[in-house]
Amino acid sequence: MSGMELSRRLFEEAVRPILADEFPDVVYSAARLGPGSEVLGFDSVRSTDHDWGPQLLLLLDPGDVTEYGADIASVLSHRLPKRIAGWSTHFGEAGADGTAALADTDGPVRHGIEVTDVSGWLVDRLGDDRVVAGELSTVDWLGLSQQRLGEVTAGAVFHDGSGVLERVRRRLAWYPDPVWRYLLACQWMKLSQEEAFVGRASEAGDELGSMVVAARQVREVMRLALLQSRRYAPYSKWLGTAFTRFVPGSDRLGEVLRAVVGERDPGGRQSLLCEAYEEMAGRHNTLGLTEPLDPGRRRFHGRPFEVLMADRFAVALRDSIEDPVLRGLPLIGGVDQWIDNTDALTVTRVAAAAVYSAG
Known part of the structure; x- marks a missing residue:
């Protein structure tokens, strides 16, 4: 029971x-x-x-x-x-x-x-x-x-x-629309910040670092998928369970993400991540929050690393926000998009104070 x-x-x-x-x-x-x-x-x-x-x-x-x-x-x-x-x-x-x-x-x-x-x-x-x-x-x-x-x-x-x-x-069932758009923009920006590092770390001989970045990107894709599905993401113990149960099509996307974590070849790791990024880009276009964006992968500024250039989605979402206060904030997000400490996040006065200090 x-x-x-x-x-x-x-x-x-x-x-x-x-x-x-x-x-x-x-x-x-x-x-x-x-x-x-x-x-x-x-x-x-x-x-x-x-x-x-x-x-x-x-x-x-x-x-x-x-x-x-x-x-x-x-x-x-x-x-x-x-x-x-x-x-x-x-x-x-x-x-x-x-x-x-x-x-x-x-x-x-x-x-x-x-x-x-x-x-x-x-x-x-x-x-x-x-x-x-x-x-x-x-x-x-x-x-x-x-x-x-x-x-x-x-x-x-x-x-x-x-x-x-x-x-x-x-x-409280879900965020007001401007807040949702802002959080989505910030989540895309988080992906953008490290999407080229998987290949670059490997090229520099740091396979462990490349694998760590890839695993971080997998987590951020999962959190983006929950945001797109209008579901609050729980803390790390239950993140995968929530993703599996609440994200439509999680079986297919989850298979790709599991493959990323287990992939030993750096090129394969990078390619699998791009497959996940392209899936998320397609889901973004389906939401209709911005004009459709090209969901395809591309080279990172001429370097031999495949990326989505996820910042394109962040900028488009930010530009769609009508709330002037949110639109003027840096794209760092809600408190759990930039604080990764369970105790800090569950002490509500600490979380709120952090946001107002950052703003």
Whole structure:
């Protein structure tokens, strides 16, 4: 059973009836959002060894959290069944690494139900109190990491008493059009910056360096494919899984990208990358965001290295942006296009501060 289904059953079979009985007048939302492989639908048997199980967010108005929050948590601890669908509802003590696993108990349940307020939880995830009011500027969007946006917009909402949670999730489901175009332009520019280095490093006798650059380019193609498919890219552990599941035609494109990583011949490596670039160029033209561009490979300024000259796509996309602020920014992108540190990206105030400093 998936963790998401287990959380749904926890709510429907236990939490909903308990709240109706004990707190009938409290308006709440119930959801499984936030961190955890099950939120993205990627959990497996391996996931069950820590921080996995029947879990919920109960989101109340701030005043109700103050008045009822502790009582709700206590009542659930004493009234929840010990098991749901054969799985314990009790989490053992957290270990030295801060994680906890399901365990049996004869006493009150140490449950995985967080009782908090909607605004506070969203600000904690995304770092900006304007998220709830829908007042994000185009530059504000650049400080929101895709991992965090995925944690808020994926998962499932089982009940939304106030309607606030689903309203915010709809607003955050994907980037505003100018922001999307800007991020696409920046992703093409990232590809452009290193597309000639695969051949040049090899020519200089640095085969390891050539292979490293090729692998970096594969990652950037995958992230571009997710952007083109209007899907937030998760952090590195789940990037390949998200690419495979969410990008149309990922089987064919993925085969080419796997071949790049495994190719020992530098010329073959370069040619395979160009095959991937040409596929992405064709997808760009299909999107219709700019006038069609030549999707074919070419020599890099007369040198014997095949490239797409991906900066052509970056410039065309930038020129299509009507928002004057975004159009005037350097093509460095959103925070997770130029910060490659998971901890920095998930500390939302750090990510936002970095964007405003760069701008």
